[in-house]
Amino acid sequence: MSKQMTLEVTEVEPLTALVTRFRFERPEKAPLPIFSGGAHVVVEMPDGEILRRNAYSLISDPNDASGYEIAVRREDAGRGGSRYMHSEVTPGTKMRISVPTNLFALDPRARKHVLIAGGIGITPFLSHLRQLDLLQQPFELHYAARSRDEAAGLKLLPKSARIHAHISDEGNRMDLGEILTGQPIGTHVYVCGPEGLISAVLDAAARHGWPKGALHFEAFASPPPGKPFTVTLAKSGRKIEVSASQSLLEALEAAEVEIDWSCRGGACGRCETKVAACDGQIEHNDHWLSRDERAEQKKIMPCMSRFTGDALVLDL
Amino acid sequence: MTLQFNNETFRGDYSYFNTERAIKRLPFPFDRDEYMYSVNIEAHPGGAKGSPFEFRFDVDEHYISEMKDRAITLDDDPLRCQSLPHMELAGWDLLEIIMVSKAEDYPDLFTLHRDGNRWHWINRPLGIEQRFTFLDPTTLPCGPMEYITRQTQGDFALLHERDGNLWMDAGMVTSQADWSLDFDIGMNFFEWHAPVPKAKQMGVFDKALKFLLAMQQGQSYRRLNWTMTVNPRLDTSPENYHKWGPEKRTITPENVGRKQHLRIELQSFWRLPRSNAIAFPIRCYLACLEDICTQPKWGRRLHRVLRDIDPTLAEYKGFAVNQETIVNYLSQFDDGAPTSPGILPDA
Amino acid sequence: MPNTSFSPSIESRPTYAGLVPQGSAPSIMIADAEGAEAILDLVDRDAAVLDQAHLIYIPKGAKFGSKLAELGAKGYHEEASLDAAMTLINRLLATAHMGTQLYLAGSEGMMGRISALALSLGLPLDAIQMEHRGSIGRPMQCVHCKGVTQDVTTDPFTCSHCGLTLFVRDHFSRRLGVFQAVCVDAETPGVIPETQEITA
Numbered sequence: 039m040s041k042q043m044t045l046e047v048t049e050v051e052p053l054t055a056l057v058t059r060f061r062f063e064r065p066e067k068a069p070l071p072i073f074s075g076g077a078h079v080v081v082e083m084p085d086g087e088i089l090r091r092n093a094y095s096l097i098s099d100p101n102d103a104s105g106y107e108i109a110v111r112r113e114d115a116g117r118g119g120s121r122y123m124h125s126e127v128t129p130g131t132k133m134r135i136s137v138p139t140n141l142f143a144l145d146p147r148a149r150k151h152v153l154i155a156g157g158i159g160i161t162p163f164l165s166h167l168r169q170l171d172l173l174q175q176p177f178e179l180h181y182a183a184r185s186r187d188e189a190a191g192l193k194l195l196p197k198s199a200r201i202h203a204h205i206s207d208e209g210n211r212m213d214l215g216e217i218l219t220g221q222p223i224g225t226h227v228y229v230c231g232p233e234g235l236i237s238a239v240l241d242a243a244a245r246h247g248w249p250k251g252a253l254h255f256e257a258f259a260s261p262p263p264g265k266p267f268t269v270t271l272a273k274s275g276r277k278i279e280v281s282a283s284q285s286l287l288e289a290l291e292a293a294e295v296e297i298d299w300s301c302r303g304g305a306c307g308r309c310e311t312k313v314a315a316c317d318g319q320i321e322h323n324d325h326w327l328s329r330d331e332r333a334e335q336k337k338i339m340p341c342m343s344r345f346t347g348d349a350l351v352l353d354l
Numbered sequence: 355m356t357l358q359f360n361n362e363t364f365r366g367d368y369s370y371f372n373t374e375r376a377i378k379r380l381p382f383p384f385d386r387d388e389y390m391y392s393v394n395i396e397a398h399p400g401g402a403k404g405s406p407f408e409f410r411f412d413v414d415e416h417y418i419s420e421m422k423d424r425a426i427t428l429d430d431d432p433l434r435c436q437s438l439p440h441m442e443l444a445g446w447d448l449l450e451i452i453m454v455s456k457a458e459d460y461p462d463l464f465t466l467h468r469d470g471n472r473w474h475w476i477n478r479p480l481g482i483e484q485r486f487t488f489l490d491p492t493t494l495p496c497g498p499m500e501y502i503t504r505q506t507q508g509d510f511a512l513l514h515e516r517d518g519n520l521w522m523d524a525g526m527v528t529s530q531a532d533w534s535l536d537f538d539i540g541m542n543f544f545e546w547h548a549p550v551p552k553a554k555q556m557g558v559f560d561k562a563l564k565f566l567l568a569m570q571q572g573q574s575y576r577r578l579n580w581t582m583t584v585n586p587r588l589d590t591s592p593e594n595y596h597k598w599g600p601e602k603r604t605i606t607p608e609n610v611g612r613k614q615h616l617r618i619e620l621q622s623f624w625r626l627p628r629s630n631a632i633a634f635p636i637r638c639y640l641a642c643l644e645d646i647c648t649q650p651k652w653g654r655r656l657h658r659v660l661r662d663i664d665p666t667l668a669e670y671k672g673f674a675v676n677q678e679t680i681v682n683y684l685s686q687f688d689d690g691a692p693t694s695p696g697i698l699p700d701a
Numbered sequence: 702m703p704n705t706s707f708s709p710s711i712e713s714r715p716t717y718a719g720l721v722p723q724g725s726a727p728s729i730m731i732a733d734a735e736g737a738e739a740i741l742d743l744v745d746r747d748a749a750v751l752d753q754a755h756l757i758y759i760p761k762g763a764k765f766g767s768k769l770a771e772l773g774a775k776g777y778h779e780e781a782s783l784d785a786a787m788t789l790i791n792r793l794l795a796t797a798h799m800g801t802q803l804y805l806a807g808s809e810g811m812m813g814r815i816s817a818l819a820l821s822l823g824l825p826l827d828a829i830q831m832e833h834r835g836s837i838g839r840p841m842q843c844v845h846c847k848g849v850t851q852d853v854t855t856d857p858f859t860c861s862h863c864g865l866t867l868f869v870r871d872h873f874s875r876r877l878g879v880f881q882a883v884c885v886d887a888e889t890p891g892v893i894p895e896t897q898e899i900t901a
Contacts, residue, residue, distance in 0.1 A: 041570070041572055041573065071627060072627045073571075073627060073628075074627065074629060077630075100628065101628070137570055137571050137572055138571070140630045143630045146440035146441075146514075146629070147438075147439075147440045147823060148823065149823045218800070219798070219800070221798055221799045221800075222799070223794065223797045223801070223822050223823055223824055224799075224823020224824065225799045225823075246726075246800045247723060247727075247800035247802060248799055249826075249827040250825075251517065251825025251826060251828065252799060252825050298568070300568070308568065433847075534881070536847070537842070537844060537872070537874050537877070537881050539876065540874065541713065541874065541875070544712045544713075545712050545713040546713070547712070548712035548713035548871075548872060549711060549713075549870075554712065592844045592881075592883055593844055595844075595845070595883060595887045596845060596865060596884040599884070599887030600887065600888060600889075600890065603888050603889060
C-alpha cells in the first residue's frame with residue numbers, strides 16, 4: 039500500500055521500436071521525494087473498466103527531485119498495461135504514481151558491484167549508476183541485448199570503460215564464467231532481466247562458489263493473463279469475478295477489498311493471502327511461496343497467481 | 355511559545371526536575387491497568403497541541419541539560435556513538451530530516467537555510483551556527499549522524515535493510531536502558547532483541563519487523579516503551595553498571611517517591627530516502643513516582659500495573675529488587691476507583 | 702567426536718552447522734586443537750577440497766599436526782598461536798577472490814575472531830562454514846573495560862584485564878567475535894554466586 043501522487047507526463051520519447059521513456063513531474067513543479075538507486079514506482083492505469091497498477095523501475099537520477107523517469111517495453115502478449123502506456127499516454131496526461139519503494143537496493147558494504155542486465159532489465163541499473171557515481175564505489179556493468187536496435191539502454195548509459203555492451207547479433211555474448219571469476223572479496227552481483235538470464239547468473243555463481251549473500255536479483259514479472267475465474271471471500275461470502283486480462287489483486291481492488299501490496303510482481307511477499315478452501319488448481323506465478331506451500335494450496339499471491347477449478351475461497 | 359530550559363544534572367547531585375507543565379505532558383505509557391508487550395504502533399507525528407506527539411522531534415525544558423550530559427558521556431566513552439562505514443549516507447538522511455523538521459516546528463529555536471548543497475544551520479539554544487556542504491563530511495566537525503544527534507534529545511539507531519532483515523549499523527546511544535551499542539552494533543533485529551524475555555515466543559518481533567520493512571518514505575510512526583531507573587540518570591549503560599548499579603539498592607520507603615523514576619521511551623520510525631535505511635529515535639522522558647502521582651489517574655494505574663506485572667518483566671524492566679517498596683508507596687494513591695482508558699491524565 | 706551440539710539459547714547465540722565440502726574451489730581452512738578432526742573428516746568426505754586449499758593449524762597442545770601435514774593441501778602452515786597466525790590469515794583473506802570457501806573448525810574463540818575478520822573484509826556470513834570441536838571455553842568480552850578473556854570455562858570468572866568479577870552471557874557479537882560478560886556484583890559489591898562450570 040502506498041501514498042499516491044498525481045503527476046503530469048511531461049515527456050514521451052521512443053528509445054527503440056518497443057521501448058519508450060516517460061517523464062513525470064508535479065503539475066505545480068514542486069519537488070518530488072528523492073529516492074535510492076533501484077527503486078520503483080507503481081503507475082495506475084485506468085483502462086476502461088479495469089484499473090491496472092504496474093511497477094516500473096525509476097531510471098532517473100535519485101537525487102533529482104524535479105522529475106521521475108521510467109522506460110516501458112511494450113509487451114503485446116501481456117495484460118495490456120504496457121500497451122496502455124504506449125497508446126494512451128501523451129505529454130499532459132495526468133497519472134497517479136506511488137511514492138518510490140526500493141526492493142533492489144545496492145549493498146553499500148560491497149567493495150565492488152557487478153551489475154548484469156538483460157534487455158529491459160537495464161532500467162534499475164540506470165539509477166544505480168548514479169548512486170555509485172555519487173558514492174564513488176567501484177563497479178562494472180554488463181548489458182546483454184539481442185541487437186543494437188533493441189538495446190534501449192544504450193542511449194541512456196554514460197560512456198565508461200566499466201560499462202560493457204554484449205550484443206549477441208554481433209557475436210559478442212556475455213561470458214558469465216569470466217565475469218564471476220577473479221572478483222575481489224566483498225564483491226556483490228546484481229542481475230535484472232528475463233527469467234532465463236537470472237537463472238543462468240545464479241547457477242553460474244553457485245558453481246563458482248559464490249555465497250547467496252552476495253547475489254541480488256530483481257525479476258520483472260507482471261501478472262500473466264489467463265482464463266477468467268471466480269473467487270469467494272470467506273467472511274462475507276461475496277463472489278469476485280477475475281477477468282482474463284485482470285490479475286486477482288486488481289479484481290479484489292476493484293471490489294474494494296483491502297489487500298496490502300508492494301512490488302505487484304510476486305517477489306516481495308506483501309500480498310500473501312490465506313486460502314480457506316480450494317477445489318481446483320492454483321496457478322502459482324510468483325517467486326515467493328515455497329514448493330511445499332504451493333503444493334499445500336493454503337496460500338496464494340494475488341498479484342500474480344490465477345486459478346482453475348470449481349471453487350477458491352480466500353480467508354478475507 | 356517561550357520554552358524555559360532547566361539547568362539540571364543527570365548524575366552526581368541529580369538536580370534534575372520536572373516542572374508542572376512537563377509532568378502534565380508526559381507520554382504516560384500505560385493505556386490500561388495492566389501491562390504486556392505489544393506492537394502498539396501509531397502514526398507520528400500527531401497529537402494534541404503541547405503534547406510530545408505534536409512535533410516530529412520533541413524539544414522540551416530538558417534540552418540543553420540533556421545535551422550537556424550527552425557530551426560528558428561521550429567524552430568518557432566515545433564508543434557510545436558509532437557508525438559502520440557504509441552508513442554515512444544514512445547519517446546525512448537523518449541530519450536532513452532532523453534539521454528540516456526542527457526548523458519548521460520550532461522556528462524561534464532553529465533555522466535552516468539551504469542553497470543547493472550549501473547549508474546554513476542555526477541552533478539558538480545551544481549557541482551553534484554551522485555552514486557546511488551537505489554530503490561532504492569534511493565540512494562538518496564530525497560525521498553527520500554524530501553532528502546532529504549531539505543536538506537532538508534521545509538516542510538514535512540507524513537500521514540498514516538487507517536480506518529481509520534490519521541491521522543496527524549506526525547509533526548514538528547515551529540514554530539507553532542497559533544495552534551496549536559497541537556490542538550490539540552490527541546485529542540484526544532478532545539478535546539485538548535476543549535478551550528480551552518472552553517477547554520472541556509471543557511473535558512480537560516477527561510482527562514488528564514485518565511492519566518496519568513495509569514502511570515507506572513519508573509515513574512515520576511511533577510507539578511507547580518503558581523501564582524503571584533509580585535516580586534521574588540517563589547513562590544507565592552496561593559499561594557503567596558497576597557505577598550506577600549500587601544506586602539501585604539505595605531505595606527506602608522514605609525516598610522511593612523522589613528517587614524511583616519511570617523512564618518512558620517515545621520510539622519513532624522513519625524510512626530514509628537516499629540510503630533506504632530506517633531511523634529509530636528513542637526519546638527518553640524521566641519522571642519520579644511522586645511527580646507521576648500528582649495525576650490521580652496515573653497514580654492509580656501505575657500502582658496496578660507494577661503490582662500485577664509478570665515477574666520476569668519486572669526483572670527485565672529493572673525494578674524487581676525494589677518492587678515491594680514501590681508498590682507499597684504507590685498503594686496510597688490507589689483508592690480502587692475505575693480509571694479511564696487511554697494514556698491522558700483526567701482533566 | 703562430531704560437531705558439538707549446543708543447547709538452545711537466545712537468538713544471538715551462534716550455532717555451528719558443521720563443515721560441508723564444496724569441491725575443489727579455492728579455500729582457506731583454519732583449525733585449532735581438536736578442530737583438526739573436523740578437517741580430517743571433511744577431507745574423508747571429499748579429498749578434492751585440498752586441491753586449492755591453504756590449511757592453517759594451531760595445535761594448542763593437541764597432536765594432529767603430522768596427520769594434517771600429510772594431507773597434501775596446496776599449502777600447510779602450522780602456527781604456534783592464533784596471534785602468530787594472523788599475519789598470514791590477514792594476507793590470505795584480503796587477497797582471496799569471491800568464490801573462495803572459508804572452513805573454520807575448533808574453538809569458539811578462534812572461529813569468532815576469524816569470522817569477524819572475514820565479515821569485516823566483506824565476505825557474507827553464508828560463505829563462512831564453521832564446526833565446533835574440543836573445549837567449550839568461550840571468548841568473553843568484559844563490557845566494562847572491553848578486554849577479552851579467552852577460553853573462559855567458569856561462570857562467574859575474573860576479567861583478566863580489569864579484575865572485575867563477571868557473569869557469562871549467551872549474547873554474542875559476530876562483529877567482535879566474542880560473548881558479553883557483565884559485572885556480577887555491581888549492585889551488591891562482594892556478593893558473588895557460586896562458581897559453576899559452563900556447559901554446552
